[in-house]
Amino acid sequence: MKRYLIGFVLGGLLLGYGSAYTDARPVRRGTSAPVMRHKVELIDTLHREIAFARARVYPALVNILVVYRYYDGGRAQRDLAGGSGVIISPDGYVITNYHVAGHTTYIECTLTDGERIEAKDIYDDPLTDISILKLNLSQRANPKAPLHYAVLGNSDDLHVGDFVLAMGNPLMLSSSMTLGIVSNTQRVFTDFTGNRIEQVELDSGQQTGLLTRWIQHDALILPGNSGGPLVNMQGEVVGINELGGNGVGFAIPSNLVRRVFEQVLTHGKVVRGYLGFEPLPVDKLGRKTGTLVAAVIPKSPAAEAGLKPGDVLLSINGVPTNIRFLEQVPLLYQQVTAIKPGTRASLRVLRQGKVLRLHTVVAPMQPYLGHESEVADLGLTVRSITPMMALLNHLPDTNGLMVTGIRPGYPADNSQPKLAVGDVIRAVDGKPTPNLAALEQVVKADKQQGRLVVAYLRQNQSCLSVLRMEKPETSNNDFELPHAWLGVRTEVLTPEIAEVLHVPGTQGFLITEVFPGTNASEAGLRVGDIITSLNGQSLEASRPQDEEMLTHAIENLDVGSRATLGILRGGKPLEIGVTLQASPSSASEVASYQEKTFEFAVRDLTLFDRIERHLPLDQKGVIVTDTTEGGWANIAGLNVDDIILSVNGQPIEDVRSFKRMMSEVVSRKPKVVTLFVHRGALTYFVFIQPDWAHLN
Amino acid sequence: MLNYRYIITNLIGQCVVLTAFAGYIGSAYAQQTPVNASLAAQEPQNPVQLMQTLTPSLVTVKIVYKTQVSAEGQSSTSEGKTETTGVVVSPDGLVMLSTSSYSFDFGGFFGNIGGGGDNSDFKSKTIPTDFKVTVGHDQKDYSAKLVATDTILGLTFIQITDLQGKRLEAVDMSQGTQPALGEKVILFSRLSKGYDYAPYFHITTVCGEIQIPRHAYLLDGAGLPIGLPVYDLNGKPLGILTTLAPTVVETDSGGMGMQIMQRLFSGGGFGQVFLVPAESVNTIIIQAKERAAKLSATASNSSSSGTTAAPPKK
Secondary structure (H helix, E strand, O other): OHHHHHHHHHHHHHHHHHHHHHHHOOOOOOOHHHHHHHHHHHHHHHHHHHHHHHHHHHHHEEEEEEEEEEEEOOEEEEEEEEEEEEEOOOOOEEEEEHHHHOOEEEEEEEEOOOOEEEEEEEEEEOOOOEEEEEEOHHHOOOOOOOOOOOOEOOHHHOOOOOEEEEEEOHHHOOOEEEEEEEEEEEEOOEOOOOOOEOOEEOOOOOEEOOOOOEEEEOOOOOOOOOOOEEEEOOOOEEEEEEEEEOOEEEEEEHHHHHHHHHHHHHHOOOOOEEOOEEEEOOHHHOOOOOEEEEEEOOOOHHHHHOOOOOOEEEEEOOEEOOOOOHHHHHHHHHHHHOOOOOOEEEEEEEEOOEEEEEEEEOEEOOOOOOOEEEEOOOOEEEEEOOHHHHHHOOOOOOOOEEEEEEOOOOOOOOOEOOOOOOOEEEEEOOEEOOOHHHHHHHHHHHHHHOEEEEEEEEOOEEEEEEEEOOOOOOOOOOOEOOOEEOOEEEEEOOHHHHHHOOOOOOOOEEEEEEOOOOHHHHHOOOOOOEEEEEOOEEOOOOOHHHOOHHHHHHHOOOOOOEEEEEEEEOOEEEEEEEEOEEOOOOOOOOOEEEEOOOOEEEEEOOHHHHHHOOOOOOOOOEEEEEEOOOOHHHHHOOOOOOEEEEEOOEEOOOHHHHHHHHHHHHHHOOOOEEEEEEEOOEEEEEEEOOOHHHOO | OOOHHHHHHHHHHHHHHHHHHHHHHHHHHHHHHHHHHHHHHHOOOOHHHHHHHHHHHEEEEEEEEEEEEEEOOEEEEEEEEEEEEEEEEEOOOEEEEEHHHOOOOHHHHHHHHOOOOOOOOOEEEEEEEEEEEEEOOOOOEEEEEEEEEEOOOOEEEEEEOOOOOOOOOOOOHHHOOOOOOOOEEEEEEEOOHHHOOOEEEEEEEEEEEEOOOOOEEEEOOOOOOOOOEEEEOOOOEEEEEEEEOOOOOOOOOOOHHHHHHHHHHHOOOOOEEEEEEHHHHHHHHHHHHHHHHHHHHHHHHOOOOOEEOOOOOO
16 A cells, blocks of 8 residues: 555656646747747848858958058157958949048058058048048959959948948957947937037048938947948948947948949049038928028028028928938938039028028038148148138138147247247248148248248237247257266165174175176175275165165265275175266267157167166167157157167167168168067067158 | 322332333343344345346246157157246356256156156156247247256256357356255245246245255245255355155055155155255256366267267267
């Protein structure tokens, strides 16, 4: 009976457990398997689509490295930067952002197979933040091999929720890809009131965004992704990534990119029409049609037509201009810019209840900012003035050059009265300077006089300033005055240390280091010696704060004089005489050289340079004392205190041989100048790659 | 009937008391007079006259500098400018000013914050690239070149190069005298261009003396102009004000912020301002004059290529 009972219980338990297990499966019997299968199929499909899209576009991705020029502190400077791009034609056209490739003097593209090819900047369009590059295909290992390129898709077909891939080179890491979805297909940026479109200001000061409704997505992008493609699951480029951060990215729609690219291919540039008014949505007027004219630019085609702020623009050339929401503003700008300059435009407007017809001729759109340049002789940077700059700065016209930076110590900085950023230079020595060429011509002709008189505008005032043509001279020698120096390092012999060394009651200094190659070393001073007197005077040092007593006593003696030291060595007293030499900090007595092409300075090594850096006492080479910020050596990574050991494999002995070597380099103009340097405890290679065609 | 005896007695009594009291006050006054007289002797006879005599040697120096900063194998350079007051130490235009007016040792500072010593990987170096000197209220700016620096006293020496034979008023530290504790001293400086370089004086007291890290004196007051001479009330130079940093730095357990505060208020790290005696300063000035003469001779002999040749050894 008992056995049956146990069996019954065990069986029941097993049955119950089995039943429970069956019930734990996620879906009810008859519906769970298909749902699971469907999910797995979806994931597989996504994998396949990603693989497909990747295969179509990834090989066309390029890693872009640039040397770009910027203006800061009154001078032109260079720096390295990088970003991404995508090849969109078989003959090597590359699309990237203007803020990646604009203002560059050198562009190098690395393909996904590792091949490096230089590229040329064909066209910059700051308004859309697009640049078009052309690869120098003759540099390919096999110039005839077909080039993989991507296809521009139709960005208007995108929907919120669509999967997209962001491809690029985040943080300058080699090519990578992230997945996200489209969050918004019509993103615009507004001011904090939400009533007005705000453009995005690029590093160069240019503004972008008037024509752009960004594709907002959540595929992770980081600095370095700029200019890289946003790709749909069909393997088409639907956007060019431009901005991002905190998990959100913004891409320029491919349809906008296509319009820029096609214009450049066809006409060599982008030509846009311009009317000259600022639109606002009519929503707050209670209207559903039309565009509120918020401002009319003076002397613009719109002003010539008689358009006034407050008018409601109903159509242009019969095409309705309806803006209810800010997201529609870029569409109106696209409509206006698409009109060919020089053609007539008919504007239908509503003014105080009446419909009017206004007529004008569309003008070409002008750049927002003028070109910036350096005037090196004066130590300032200037920008040519565009109509928009003249308007915003209340200038009478576009004549002249606006000062954008002044270099410390240079003629403009020493002007009397002082020139300032924002001043508009209109003439020099009585000669008009409406543009950069005129200014450079006058400066070149008149600088030998030693003095220039500059006429400039400042806030409606016509002023004069006198510039003395003197520039600062950099000397990279060390000017430290020499002091008498013993050539050893010491520590105070405290009572405790004296006890340990079995010389209780002794006061003085324990030698902790004797510098090799010095008079102290030659005189026979040793580590462990105790200096108890100097020239017969006891050194009553026994506390840590007495540390400088010996140094000061030595400094009060003359360089070259003989110091007699009372020494305790192994408990036995003796006297050692040492001829004092000059302190190691003074390096003014060595040869130096200013390398002007690559903008850095060097000097000969001193004995103390070698001692300090633990180098052999016969170490040859030259030590770098200065690298100009933004200079070729500086951006190649040459550091102050580097010791140059060889140039292009040729060992360097001293400044004389270095100067000779650099002259040869400048005349031969190799693609790469290789410096082998000693840095810290190790050696290092510095590769200078100057753009010989655009050295400055 | 009046009690004339009482009145007279009291009147005499009152006179005696008043006389005694007057005598007491008089004697007390008489005792004070010698002290006041000695104090009066310490007050400058005419600080305005001293200012007129001594401030022509004070010049305004505009400095353009380049700062090189390196850390972890990378370096960068930036340019800047500043203005300070210097003092002419030689009539041919040798000017002395404080190095700290344009240079700050970031590397040493961070090294000290880290526990002492210049072992920080963070290094900075400031190189002055241009000097312009304004003498008094002159409109003209004179060009000047760097000739010497002295790290120990924190001094920089520049030589005006276009005086064209003009001689300047100079301070002569070789005629200096030793300061004494408790002595009143006077020092001068100039305001900036916006105030037309107006000179001003400041009278203070020698309130301390140190032997470590070197012999110097502490003056009462804060914000004293560094790199400029200090005089006794008769106009004799006593020395110059400069910063002296202690060589022994105690490591604190507090955080960096606390250490910075402690350094600032105790004089460690940045260094405290002291009056270094004229004798010590004069030694450096003599060396600077010799260097200026040597550089002037070398400049006229150097080649026109980009190389600066090593000057011939004596």
